[in-house]
Amino acid sequence: SQQGEEDPQALSIQEGENATMNCSYKTSINNLQWYRQNSGRGLVHLILIRSNEREKHSGRLRVTLDTSKKSSSLLITASRAADTASYFCATETGNQFYFGTGTSLTVIP
Amino acid sequence: GAGVSQTPSNKVTEKGKYVELRCDPISGHTALYWYRQSLGQGPEFLIYFQGTGAADDSGLPNDRFFAVRPEGSVSTLKIQRTERGDSAVYLCASSLSGAMNTEAFFGQGTRLTVV
Numbered sequence: 001s002q003q004g005e006e007d008p009q010a011l012s013i014q015e016g017e018n019a020t021m022n023c024s025y026k027t028s029i030n031n032l033q034w035y036r037q038n039s040g041r042g043l044v045h046l047i048l049i050r051s052n053e054r055e056k057h058s059g060r061l062r063v064t065l066d067t068s069k070k071s072s073s074l075l076i077t078a079s080r081a082a083d084t085a086s087y088f089c090a091t092e093t094g095n096q097f098y099f100g101t102g103t104s105l106t107v108i109p
Numbered sequence: 110g111a112g113v114s115q116t117p118s119n120k121v122t123e124k125g126k127y128v129e130l131r132c133d134p135i136s137g138h139t140a141l142y143w144y145r146q147s148l149g150q151g152p153e154f155l156i157y158f159q160g161t162g163a164a165d166d167s168g169l170p171n172d173r174f175f176a177v178r179p180e181g182s183v184s185t186l187k188i189q190r191t192e193r194g195d196s197a198v199y200l201c202a203s204s205l206s207g208a209m210n211t212e213a214f215f216g217q218g219t220r221l222t223v224v
Contacts, residue, residue, distance in 0.1 A: 004151070033212070041198065042113075042217040043152070088151050090213075095165045097142065097202075097213055099151035 004089045004100025012106040019076040021103040023089030024069075030092045032065055032072050037086045037102070046074075046087075081109045111135075113216035115201050121222045122191055130186040130219045132201030138214075140207030141184050143176055144200040146218070152200055158184060159207050191223045 007022045023032070031050045035043040049056045049065045049072065056063045062075040076083055084107045090097040114133040122128050134141050139160050144152035154168040161181045169175070173191075178184040188195055198220050202213040 035215075043200070043202075043215040045212050045214065048212060095157045095159075095207060096154050096168075098154065099144075101151045 004091055004098060006087070006089060006100040006103040008103060009101070010104045010106075012108065013079055015079060015081055015107050015109050017079055019079050019083070019105055019107070021074050021087055021105070023072045023074070023100050025072075025089070025091045025098070025100075026070065027091075027093055029067075030094075032063075033090045033092065033097070034061075034063060034072075034074050035088045035090060035099075037088060043088065076105075079105075079107045081107050083107050113201055113203055113214050115199075115216035115219050117219060118217060119220045119222075121224060124191060124193060124223055126191055128188050128191055128221065130188075130199050130221070132184045132186070132203075132216060134182060134184070134201070134203030135214055136182075138203035138205055139181065140204040140211075140213075141178060142202040142204075142213060143184070143186050144202065146198045146200055148197075155186070155199075157207070164207075188221075191221075193223045196221055196223045 004025045033048045034046040037043045047058045049063050060077045065072045086102045086104050088099050088102045090099045116131045141158040143155040146152045156176050157165040158178045173189045176186045198218040200218045202215045204211045204213045
């Protein structure tokens with residue numbers, strides 16, 4: 001069963017705006033990872049944040065993790081049309097990666 | 110190889126038939142995962158291999174599903190007596206060791222349609 005829940009389920013913004021999506025999870029984790037998926041096929045790894053980290057940056061991506069609230073957020077700054085995709089958080093617990101239900105992001109040119 | 114390779118990319122089969130889905134992980138990756146993703150959902154864990162052995166198969170939905178990795182590299186997911194509800198994209202991923210805090214690399218998936 002899936003552990004994570006992304007919020008919102010769908011997000012539509014204008015190019016150049018920032019996009020924020022959130023992920024909540026249920027149990028203790030080793031780390032949390034964000035993935036991007038185009039057209040329902042392969043997932044591309046974006047960023048990994050360890051359970052003892054609170055914030056991490058990678059290019060236009062900023063991820064935060066609050067283990068006390070069991071939540072994470074992904075911020076994409078200065079969005080581009082090419083950022084249009086589904087975004088999933090995945091929590092690593094033991095040997096498994098548990099994925100959330102995803103946020104579908106549409107960036108309008 | 111350069112990435113995780115899954116074949117076939119698409120498979121249409123009749124209800125009741127047997128299918129095999131293949132995954133070629135990144136060379137040297139000891140950990141291999143199978144996931145299933147239905148439309149509009151996130152990937153759902155099926156099974157995890159560490160080397161040749163299935164370290165965790167708790168996600169396999171029933172005994173019609175079976176996976177092997179006999180030489181610790183290529184893996185085959187086998188589905189017997191397919192049902193329409195098995196229709197989904199089957200994703201394979203590999204990681205270097207399966208240890209904590211390692212990135213998993215995904216293939217493009219096999220889209221299985223049972224008619």
